[in-house]
Every structure is written in C-alpha cells, then in structure tokens.
Amino acid sequence: MNIVVLVKQVPDTESLVQIAADGKSIKKDDIKWVMNPYDELAVEEALRIKEAKGGSVTVVSVGPQKAQETLRTALAMGADKGVHVNDPAAEGGDPLATAKILAAAVKGLPYDLIICGQRAVDEDNYQVGAAVAEFLGIPHISIVAKAEVLDGRIRCHRSIEGGTVVVEAPLPALFTTQRGLNEPRYASLPGIMKAKKKPIEVKTIADLGLDPATVGAAGRKVVIQALRLPPERKAVRMIPGDTPAAAAEELVRILHTEAKLI
Amino acid sequence: MANGVLAITEQRDGKFRKVAYEVVSEGRRIADGLSGPLTVVVMGAALGALAEEIKAFGADTILVLDDPALADYRTDAYTNALAACLPAADPAVVLLGATAQGKDLAARLAARLNAGLAMDCTAVRVQSGSVICTRPMFGGKLFADVTIQGTPQIIAVRPNVMPIQRAAREAAVDTPAVETGEVKTAVVEKLMDAGGKVELTEAEVIVSGGRGTGGNFQPLEELAAALGGAVGASRSAVDEGWRKHGDQVGQTGRVVSPALYIACGISGAIQHLAGMSTSKVIVALNKDPEAPIFAKADYGIVGDIFQLLPAITAAVQKIKS
Numbered sequence: 001m002n003i004v005v006l007v008k009q010v011p012d013t014e015s016l017v018q019i020a021a022d023g024k025s026i027k028k029d030d031i032k033w034v035m036n037p038y039d040e041l042a043v044e045e046a047l048r049i050k051e052a053k054g055g056s057v058t059v060v061s062v063g064p065q066k067a068q069e070t071l072r073t074a075l076a077m078g079a080d081k082g083v084h085v086n087d088p089a090a091e092g093g094d095p096l097a098t099a100k101i102l103a104a105a106v107k108g109l110p111y112d113l114i115i116c117g118q119r120a121v122d123e124d125n126y127q128v129g130a131a132v133a134e135f136l137g138i139p140h141i142s143i144v145a146k147a148e149v150l151d152g153r154i155r156c157h158r159s160i161e162g163g164t165v166v167v168e169a170p171l172p173a174l175f176t177t178q179r180g181l182n183e184p185r186y187a188s189l190p191g192i193m194k195a196k197k198k199p200i201e202v203k204t205i206a207d208l209g210l211d212p213a214t215v216g217a218a219g220r221k222v223v224i225q226a227l228r229l230p231p232e233r234k235a236v237r238m239i240p241g242d243t244p245a246a247a248a249e250e251l252v253r254i255l256h257t258e259a260k261l262i
Numbered sequence: 263m264a265n266g267v268l269a270i271t272e273q274r275d276g277k278f279r280k281v282a283y284e285v286v287s288e289g290r291r292i293a294d295g296l297s298g299p300l301t302v303v304v305m306g307a308a309l310g311a312l313a314e315e316i317k318a319f320g321a322d323t324i325l326v327l328d329d330p331a332l333a334d335y336r337t338d339a340y341t342n343a344l345a346a347c348l349p350a351a352d353p354a355v356v357l358l359g360a361t362a363q364g365k366d367l368a369a370r371l372a373a374r375l376n377a378g379l380a381m382d383c384t385a386v387r388v389q390s391g392s393v394i395c396t397r398p399m400f401g402g403k404l405f406a407d408v409t410i411q412g413t414p415q416i417i418a419v420r421p422n423v424m425p426i427q428r429a430a431r432e433a434a435v436d437t438p439a440v441e442t443g444e445v446k447t448a449v450v451e452k453l454m455d456a457g458g459k460v461e462l463t464e465a466e467v468i469v470s471g472g473r474g475t476g477g478n479f480q481p482l483e484e485l486a487a488a489l490g491g492a493v494g495a496s497r498s499a500v501d502e503g504w505r506k507h508g509d510q511v512g513q514t515g516r517v518v519s520p521a522l523y524i525a526c527g528i529s530g531a532i533q534h535l536a537g538m539s540t541s542k543v544i545v546a547l548n549k550d551p552e553a554p555i556f557a558k559a560d561y562g563i564v565g566d567i568f569q570l571l572p573a574i575t576a577a578v579q580k581i582k583s
Contacts, residue, residue, distance in 0.1 A: 130369035139446040160362040163454035180507035221378030225407045248573030
C-alpha cells in the first residue's frame with residue numbers, strides 16, 4: 001500500500017493574525033508555524049494503515065524553505081520520505097493553482113491512496129483535496145471520520161449534517177480528514193533523529209513540467225482585493241443582578257423585548 | 263457575455279434543506295445585480311413536484327435533474343450531471359450552500375471546470391457588474407473581499423447567513439436528460455442521528471458549553487430545548503470526551519452563524535471564537551469576570567452557570583407559555 005499525504009504549514013490556531021502593509025496578505029513574522037491540524041490526522045492515518053498493511057508513506061508539500069519543517073515533522077512521526085515543491089513561482093496560489101502543483105507532484109509517485117486535511121486552517125478553502133483527485137482522475141471522499149482499507153477499495157465514514165454516510169470507492173482514491181479520525185502521535189526523540197536522515201526530494205515548477213503562468217500567484221483565479229478585521233462588536237453589556245434569578249430574568253427580558261430573539 | 267446565475271439547491275429525502283431557500287434568494291439578488299436570469303437546479307431521485315416549492319423564491323427557470331443515480335449525494339454522479347448541463351445554461355455565477363455536500367460538490371466542480379471558487383462566503387455584492395464576495399479566513403480572524411476571474415464564478419455561501427426572501431414569478435420547469443457518466447463511489451450505509459434534533463449549522467439558537475460545564479450538559483440541553491435550539495461545545499469539552507466531535511464549534515470544528523449564541527463556561531480561546539464570531543448576538547455566561555469571551559460578547563453575566571441556566575430556562579418558558 002503506497003500512501004501519499006498532502007501537508008501544509010499554517011499559522012498555529014492560537015496565533016494572532018495581522019494584516020500586512022499591502023492590505024492583501026498577512027504579516028508572516030512573529031507567527032508560530034505548525035502542520036495544519038487536519039493534515040496531522042492524515043499523516044497519523046497513513047502511518048496506521050502502513051503499520052497494518054505494509055507499504056510506504058510519502059508526504060508532499062508546496063511552500064517556501066520553511067515548509068520543510070512540516071515535512072520533517074511528518075517524517076519524525078514515521079513517514080518514509082518527503083517531496084517539497086519549493087519554487088517562488090509556486091507561491092501565493094489559490095487552491096486550484098496549488099492543487100495543480102500537488103497533482104503533478106503526486107503523478108510522479110507510486111500511490112494507491114492519498115490522504116489530506118479537509119481544509120487548511122489558514123484560508124479555509126476546503127478545496128485542495130477534491131481538486132487534486134479531479135486532476136488525477138480518481139474518486140475522492142471528503143470529511144472522513146473513519147476509514148477502512150478493504151480489498152482494492154476504501155470505505156469511509158463521511159460526516160454530514162445530522163449524521164454519517166458510509167461511502168466506498170475503488171483504489172486509487174483520495175480522502176480528506178475530519179476530527180475524530182484518530183489521535184495523532186507526537187514525534188518521539190528517536191523519530192526526530194531518524195527524520196534528519198530521511199530523504200526530501202526538492203522539486204521546482206519546471207521539474208514538474210508545469211507552466212508557471214498557471215500556478216502560484218500568476219495562476220490565481222480567486223483574487224484577494226482586501227483583507228480586513230471582522231466588524232467590531234459593541235462593548236459588552238454586563239447584566240447585573242443580586243441573585244442569579246434576577247440576572248437571568250433581566251437577560252431574558254432584554255433578549256425578548258430589545259433583541260427580539262425569544 | 264454570460265450574465266445569469268445558476269443556483270444549486272440541496273434536498274434530503276425529498277425535502278429542501280433551509281440552505282436551498284437561502285441560495286435561491288441570494289441567487290435572485292445576484293441575478294438582479296447582473297441583470298441576468300436565475301436558473302435553479304433541483305437534483306435527486308423521484309423528486310415528484312418538489313420543484314414547485316422553490317418557485318416562490320424567484321427562479322426564471324428550474325432545471326430538474328431527476329435520476330435514480332442521484333438518489334444519494336455522491337460527488338462523481340452529481341459533478342458529472344451538473345457539468346453536463348452547465349454549458350447550455352452558460353451562467354456567469356454558480357451558487358451553492360457551503361454545507362458538507364455543497365463544499366464537496368463545489369470543490370470538485372471547480373476543478374472539473376477549471377473555475378475559481380470562493381468558499382463559505384458570508385456576503386456577496388455586485389458592484390459595477392463585478393461580483394465581490396466576502397469570506398472569513400483564519401477561522402474568521404480576518405475577512406477577505408475576493409473577486410473571481412474567468413467564467414463561471416463559483417460561490418458557496420455559508421449556511422444560516424443569507425436572508426430568505428420570497429419573489430414569486432412564473433418559472434419554466436425544464437427536465438433535461440441526466441448524464442451521470444461513470445460513477446465509482448457508492449453509498450453503502452447511512453447512520454443518521456435520532457430525529458428531532460436541530461442541526462448545528464442551521465440552528466437559530468445555539469447553547470454551547472466549555473470546560474466550565476465540568477461535563478454536565480443537562481442544563482444546556484434544557485435551555486436549548488426551551489429555545490428550540492441546538493447544543494454546541496468548545497474543543498476542550500470535546501477533548502474531555504463530554505461531547506462528540508460533531509458538536510465542536512471552532513476553527514478546527516464547525517463554523518456556525520446562529521441568531522443567538524449562548525456561551526456557557528467557555529473561556530473564549532481564539533480557536534473557539536473563530537467558529538462563532540459571525541453569530542448575530544452572543545451571550546456569555548462565565549464565573550470568571552476576566553474571561554476573554556466577555557470581550558467578544560454582546561451581553562454577559564458573571565456567575566455560576568448551574569444557577570443561571572435553570573433560571574434562564576424558567577424565564578424563557580414563562581415568556582413562551
């Protein structure tokens with residue numbers, strides 16, 4: 001079973017995100033960068049499948065030099081090798097542009113199964129997995145909280161509003177992760193030491209045979225015109241009350257007569 | 263040049279989901295902005311007269327894709343069927359709801375058409391003929407105004423945000439031949455929650471609990487029941503095993519926009535705020551007056567949630583009776 005996992009380096013979810021001077025991007029300094037939490041689930045699931053069925057786990061990422069940290073983290077968790085598409089022409093793409101690069105990188109690898117996060121918690125696009133599968137001409141199943149590899153196919157528990165649907169697809173296939181799929185392991189110290197010696201193949205857009213005009217910032221179809229902070233709420237109105245019952249009554253009165261929500 | 267809007271509705275078991283009305287209403291507004299027609303797509307199997315129910319919301323044409331292969335949502339069958347009928351409609355904008363189904367379909371369709379997709383938008387406006395979408399990023403810590411180059415522009419709108427508006431007009435109903443093409447995926451089982459529960463992303467009211475509940479969600483369930491709402495949870499409550507993952511509101515959970523969000527014993531980590539900041543009114547109940555949640559709330563009470571919640575429930579019941 002050859003498994004490919006797509007990973008992305010993103011700002012930690014507890015970090016404060018600030019708008020850069022251009023008004024269209026974020027300040028990249030002073031941010032703690034981590035592996036996208038949904039991608040951690042993907043790496044873990046790939047390792048568990050490999051442990052059960054044998055095979056290899058290859059992690060693929062598009063990003064600047066720094067993104068190699070995320071590949072090393074995945075290697076330290078137990079992945080076998082990494083592919084890093086590191087090229088200025090690959091930077092600043094929208095999900096479709098990035099998926100083109102990832103699909104081209106995966107095409108050069110043996111794969112039966114591709115796993116990635118349902119979304120990256122930076123731009124929250126929920127698109128890359130489906131697009132990579134489309135470009136590779138394979139089925140995908142998104143938002144998967146449980147996966148079983150059967151003979152030549154995958155059975156996935158896909159979370160939808162109000163329940164779960166169990167979907168099967170023949171391999172090769174791609175699925176995207178949902179929380180609850182597993183608890184990702186931490187890299188052990190020996191794992192971290194071993195990861196330093198594991199191979200990371202570095203590729204450029206030219207190596208992948210792609211036209212630079214179709215990827216990265218040049219290939220963007222969704223163009224960010226402006227970033228802004230969410231609208232400020234008015235200052236909180238604290239509701240006093242000598243007793244919990246009095247405060248509760250006052251809150252419900254306000255919600256009923258002023259906010260007209262009850 | 264294409265100036266129409268194609269709005270894709272979502273139904274389950276022969277009933278439109280709330281987001282279907284939101285998408286058609288928003289589709290009408292965008293179509294008016296572009297001075298173009300609105301085509302509404304209804305997809306499924308054995309749909310009967312379902313299309314009639316959407317007529318009151320402003321469609322010029324309703325495309326009914328009714329085929330046994332579309333009985334359950336499957337990415338490949340739905341993408342193939344839509345891609346086959348899109349060229350005839352030639353829309354400038356394709357609109358969907360950013361539900362589990364809509365997000366999945368929008369993403370695959372965008373790649374199939376090599377078209378730009380603005381996901382999970384909270385506002386769409388037409389300005390001098392161009393469509394500008396507002397979408398939260400970084401879990402709502404930032405909002406981006408984006409434009410989409412090329413045709414069609416695919417826009418998925420966040421459920422529970424776009425106002426539903428009636429706009430009756432005479433709509434032509436068209437039932438083209440459905441081409442589902444090669445379908446590789448199969449739905450083998452459906453495991454649905456017990457009925458009667460309000461779905462988190464469709465709820466008008468959410469009563470949500472964090473570490474401060476100590477795992478006791480009973481008073482929250484009772485208030486939610488009194489308000490006809492749903493119960494949510496913070497990541498720490500889910501990590502403790504008090505609630506299932508599907509209840510988690512936050513940057514790594516569900517993103518919700520109810521009219522009223524009541525945060526009970528939730529400190530207000532950035533991660534959590536990201537999932538609920540587009541709620542219309544936020545109420546915070548916490549015993550710690552310094553809890554960061556109060557800075558993001560409209561109304562706050564400092565106190566013990568186990569005393570406050572039963573009192574609030576009683577006061578709500580008094581008004582409702």
